[in-house]
Amino acid sequence: MSLSAADIDRLAHLARLGLASDERERLRPQLNDFFGIVEKMRAVDTTGITPLAHPLDIMGDVALRLRDDVASEPNQREANQRNAPALENGLFLVPRVIE
Secondary structure, three states: OOHHHHHHHHHHOOOOOOHHHHHHHHHHOOOOOOHHHHHHHHOOOOOOOOOOOOHHHOOOOOOOOOOOOOOOOOOHHHHHHHHOEEEEOOOOOOOOOOO
């Protein structure tokens, strides 16, 4: 699969990127190489292979070393809201930005 200049323009528009023509031409081989790798990956037959939810799933039951979820900082809500221009019921009030 080879991307055309129009394809790159469309991708740039979808990603909200402003590309100059020299940037578009510089990116074309890189994007073509990337999509070439994707095509190679799609060509691999993966029927009968169960997807892994996590890379460690293949190792079976592994105990992860996670720390306990405990609050380590004191509640400083009043101090943090002291300089707020507007509060209501302990919450910050902000101007409406969506109609």
